[in-house]
Amino acid sequence: MLTDIERHALRRAVEIAADDGVPLGPNPRVGCVLLSPGGDVLAEGHHRGAGTAHAEADALARATASLTGATAVVTLEPCTHHGRTGPCADALLDAGISRAVIARRDPNPVAAGGIDRLRRAGIDVELDVPEELAAAAAHLNRGWEHGVRHQRPLVTAKLALTLDGRAAAADGTSRWITGEAARAEVHELRATCDVVLVGAGTARADHPTLTARPEDGARVPRQPLRAVMGTGQFPALPTPEGAGEAITLATHDPSAALADLFARGRRHVLLEGGPTLAAAFLRAGCVDELIVHLAPTLLGTGPPGLGDLGITTIADRLDLDLVEVTPLPPDLRLTLRPRAA
Ligand SMILES: NC(=O)c1ccc[n+]([C@@H]2O[C@H](COP(=O)([O-])OP(=O)(O)OC[C@H]3O[C@@H](n4cnc5c(N)ncnc54)[C@H](OP(=O)(O)O)[C@@H]3O)[C@@H](O)[C@H]2O)c1
Known part of the structure; x- marks a missing residue:
C-alpha cells in the first residue's frame, strides 16, 4: 500500500520522466524521486537518453543528505545490467535505501531482475501502485516497450x-x-x-x-x-x-x-x-x-x-x-x- 506521500512522489516521477527535452529513441523515459524515512524529498532524477545517467543514478548523484532508510520511487524497475552505467539496483542498495516503489516491470530481459535483486537484499518493494499512475508510466514508454518485445x-x-x-x-x-x-x-x-x-x-x-x-x-x-x-x-x-x-x-x-x-x-x-x-x-x-x-x-x-x-x-x-x-x-x-x- 502506498502512502499519500509516495503516491504524490510517483506522480512527480512520471512528470519528470516525461520531460519534453528528453529525446525519444532507443532508451526508456524514467523518473526517480528519493524520499527520506520521514517523507521529505531528498532528490529527483530522470534519464535524459542514451549515454546519460539512469534516473536512479541521476537522483543519487543529486542527494546531499544520508539515504539510509530512504524510499526510492521509480517509474520503471531498476536495472541489473552493466551497460554504459552500472546496475541501478546495486546503486540503490549501496546507498542504503530500505523501500522501493516501482510503477512498471522492465520488459527487457537484459535489464530486468531489479525487483528480485532488491527483495533478496531485504528491501521492501511495493508494486501495487494506482492504476492511473502505472498506466501513465507505461504510456510514456509504449514505443520503447514495443521495441523490446517485437x-x-x-x-x-x-x-x-x-x-x-x-x-x-x-x-x-x-x-x-x-x-x-x-x-x-x-x-x-x-x-x-x-x-x-x-x-x-x-x-x-x-x-x-x-x-x-x-x-x-x-x-x-x-x-x-x-x-x-x-x-x-x-x-x-x-x-x-x-x-x-x-x-x-x-x-x-x-x-x-x-x-x-x-x-x-x-x-x-x-x-x-x-x-x-x-x-x-x-x-x-x-x-x-x-x-x-x-x-x-x-x-x-x-x-x-x-x-x-x-x-x-x-x-x-x-x-x-x-x-x-x-x-x-x-x-x-x-x-x-x-x-x-
Ligand atoms: N485522407 C488521408 O488520410 C490521406 C493521407 C495521405 C494521403 N492522402 C491522399 O492520397 C493520395 C495519394 O494516394 P497514394 O495511394 O498514391 O499514396 P501513398 O500510399 O502515399 O503512396 C503510394 C506510393 O508509395 C510507394 N510504396 C511504398 N511502399 C509500397 C507498397 N508496399 N506498395 C505499393 N506502393 C508502395 C509507391 O511509390 P513508388 O512507385 O515511388 O515506389 C506507391 O506509388 C493523395 O491524393 C493524398 O492527398 C490521403
Missing part, C-alpha cells in the same frame, strides 16, 4: 476519411477533408512520435511538410524524423526552419522499412498514409494502432481511404477492436487496434 517500432496509422470512406476528392482538390480540431491533433500526434512516414504517392500529390506545428505556434521540443517510402521519384519535402531530418526508405516492404527505422533508434512511427501505403502496412501486419479522423461529409467518388488489402471474401476480413470514440467537432476520432495485433 524488435520493431510501434506503428500508429492515421487516416482521414469522409463518411463514405474517401481519402480525397476525384480531382485532387481535397487536401484537407477534416476540420481544424482533427488537423491540430495531427500536429500533436507528430510531436509525440519520432517518425512521420508517408508513401511516395502522398509526397508527389501533396508536397507535405510533415512537421509538428502546434496551433499556438509554440516551439516543439522534438521534431520527428520525416520519412517517405517508395522507389520512384518524388519532390523533396519542403523543409521549414527547425524541421526534422528527412529520409527516403527506398523499399516497398513495410518490415524492411521498420527494421531500418529501428536500427536508427526510432521507436514510434506515425504512418500518415496514403491509402496504398496504409494498406501495405495493414496487409503486412505492421499496424499496431489505427486513428481514424472521420469527417461528416460525403464525396461519392475519389480514391478510397484504404488501398487493396487483398481480401476477397468476408471470412478473410480484418477485424479491428474499437478502443475509443472521441468527438473532435465537426469530426470524430476512432481509435482502433487490429484484433490480431
Whole structure:
C-alpha cells in the first residue's frame, strides 16, 4: 500500500520522466524521486537518453543528505545490467535505501531482475501502485516497450476519411477533408512520435511538410524524423526552419522499412498514409494502432481511404477492436487496434 506521500512522489516521477527535452529513441523515459524515512524529498532524477545517467543514478548523484532508510520511487524497475552505467539496483542498495516503489516491470530481459535483486537484499518493494499512475508510466514508454518485445517500432496509422470512406476528392482538390480540431491533433500526434512516414504517392500529390506545428505556434521540443517510402521519384519535402531530418526508405516492404527505422533508434512511427501505403502496412501486419479522423461529409467518388488489402471474401476480413470514440467537432476520432495485433 502506498502512502499519500509516495503516491504524490510517483506522480512527480512520471512528470519528470516525461520531460519534453528528453529525446525519444532507443532508451526508456524514467523518473526517480528519493524520499527520506520521514517523507521529505531528498532528490529527483530522470534519464535524459542514451549515454546519460539512469534516473536512479541521476537522483543519487543529486542527494546531499544520508539515504539510509530512504524510499526510492521509480517509474520503471531498476536495472541489473552493466551497460554504459552500472546496475541501478546495486546503486540503490549501496546507498542504503530500505523501500522501493516501482510503477512498471522492465520488459527487457537484459535489464530486468531489479525487483528480485532488491527483495533478496531485504528491501521492501511495493508494486501495487494506482492504476492511473502505472498506466501513465507505461504510456510514456509504449514505443520503447514495443521495441523490446517485437524488435520493431510501434506503428500508429492515421487516416482521414469522409463518411463514405474517401481519402480525397476525384480531382485532387481535397487536401484537407477534416476540420481544424482533427488537423491540430495531427500536429500533436507528430510531436509525440519520432517518425512521420508517408508513401511516395502522398509526397508527389501533396508536397507535405510533415512537421509538428502546434496551433499556438509554440516551439516543439522534438521534431520527428520525416520519412517517405517508395522507389520512384518524388519532390523533396519542403523543409521549414527547425524541421526534422528527412529520409527516403527506398523499399516497398513495410518490415524492411521498420527494421531500418529501428536500427536508427526510432521507436514510434506515425504512418500518415496514403491509402496504398496504409494498406501495405495493414496487409503486412505492421499496424499496431489505427486513428481514424472521420469527417461528416460525403464525396461519392475519389480514391478510397484504404488501398487493396487483398481480401476477397468476408471470412478473410480484418477485424479491428474499437478502443475509443472521441468527438473532435465537426469530426470524430476512432481509435482502433487490429484484433490480431
Ligand atoms: N485522407 C488521408 O488520410 C490521406 C493521407 C495521405 C494521403 N492522402 C491522399 O492520397 C493520395 C495519394 O494516394 P497514394 O495511394 O498514391 O499514396 P501513398 O500510399 O502515399 O503512396 C503510394 C506510393 O508509395 C510507394 N510504396 C511504398 N511502399 C509500397 C507498397 N508496399 N506498395 C505499393 N506502393 C508502395 C509507391 O511509390 P513508388 O512507385 O515511388 O515506389 C506507391 O506509388 C493523395 O491524393 C493524398 O492527398 C490521403
